[in-house]
Amino acid sequence: MKKNSKTKLSEPVSIVAHQLKNPISVLNGCLEMLLSGEIGEINDKQREYLQDAMENVGNMTRIVKDILDVSRIEGGKYEINPKPVDLLKISQKVISDFSSLSKASNCKITVDYDNNLPLVFVDPQKVRLVIENLISNSLKYKSAGPGKIEIRLEKKNKKVIFSCKDNGISIKKEDIDKVFSKFYRSEEAIKLDPSGTGLGLYLSKAIVELNGGKIWFEKNKGKGITFYFSLPISPSI
Numbered sequence: 348m349k350k351n352s353k354t355k356l357s358e359p360v361s362i363v364a365h366q367l368k369n370p371i372s373v374l375n376g377c378l379e380m381l382l383s384g385e386i387g388e389i390n391d392k393q394r395e396y397l398q399d400a401m402e403n404v405g406n407m408t409r410i411v412k413d414i415l416d417v418s419r420i421e422g423g424k425y426e427i428n429p430k431p432v433d434l435l436k437i438s439q440k441v442i443s444d445f446s447s448l449s450k451a452s453n454c455k456i457t458v459d460y461d462n463n464l465p466l467v468f469v470d471p472q473k474v475r476l477v478i479e480n481l482i483s484n485s486l487k488y489k490s491a492g493p494g495k496i497e498i499r500l501e502k503k504n505k506k507v508i509f510s511c512k513d514n515g516i517s518i519k520k521e522d523i524d525k526v527f528s529k530f531y532r533s534e535e536a537i538k539l540d541p542s543g544t545g546l547g548l549y550l551s552k553a554i555v556e557l558n559g560g561k562i563w564f565e566k567n568k569g570k571g572i573t574f575y576f577s578l579p580i581s582p583s584i
Contacts, residue, residue: 367411375404406542413546417529420553427473427557431466431581434474434507435500441478442498445486452486454494461501468581469558477554477562478509480547481574485513487540490570505580506560512573517566526564527552551576 378401380386382394389397419425442456449456467474485496497512516535518526525531530545537543555562555576562576 367407368415371404371407371411375401375408378404410544413544413550416550417546420550420557425553425557427470429468429470429558432469432471432474433464434467434469434509434578435460435464437471437475438478438498438500438509441475441482444479445482448486449494449496452489452494453492454486454489454496456482456496456498458498458500460499464500464502464507466581467507467578469560469578470554473554474558474578477551477576478511480551481511484547485511485515487543488536489513489515502580503577506577507580508575508577510573510575512567512571514567514569514571517570517572518564527562 378397381389382397382401416425438458442458445456482496482498486494495514497510499508499510499512501508516533516539518533522531522533527548529549531548532543532545552562555578558578560576560578562574564572564574567573
């Protein structure tokens with residue numbers, strides 16, 4: 348595959364993103380207060396508009412966070428604090444957190460794993476973001492009809508390999524080299540989720556590599572994609 352684009356975020360973009368953090372946080376707090384009814388009752392129509400506003404504030408929060416994370420990675424300021432971690436437990440917690448959304452999306456998530464998986468030596472919070480992103484993408488970009496996401500963890504040599512296989516939309520041949528590029532989004536992905544930033548897989552790749560691993564994908568026979576990433580086993584093993 349070709350390497351990711353070397354174009355860096357400009358300093359003004361990073362400054363603007365940082366400046367937006369506080370007003371977005373204040374706006375979110377105000378909306379939460381209104382929705383709670385603490386400063387006055389609201390009718391159903393008002394609640395509908397406020398909930399739409401909350402959803403959009405949430406989208407803005409994610410965009411700002413992604414931009415700031417990219418800025419930190421490119422500036423060499425993205426902190427990684429590795430320690431021995433049970434990747435299976437993290438994966439199971441993420442799957443549990445997505446249970447309501449997966450049911451609403453008519454998508455079944457299963458997990459399979461090798462017995463006695465060793466611990467990996469990574470930053471648990473950062474790696475959790477990668478798992479969340481892969482599962483979230485599989486849910487957002489599912490094809491019509493019942494969805495299926497198969498999570499698998501296995502030990503291979505001195506690595507633990509995580510895979511996320513779905514039966515959703517695939518990737519065109521001409522787009523294969525762009526998948527981990529900054530701001531890349533396919534036309535079909537944009538149709539299904541117009542609010543995406545195109546930074547999720549770029550950040551996932553950076554996080555996995557900063558934790559000493561590798562990330563890649565394969566097109567499935569038929570529908571969907573399988574994303575993989577490998578992480579190093581804890582040196583104490």
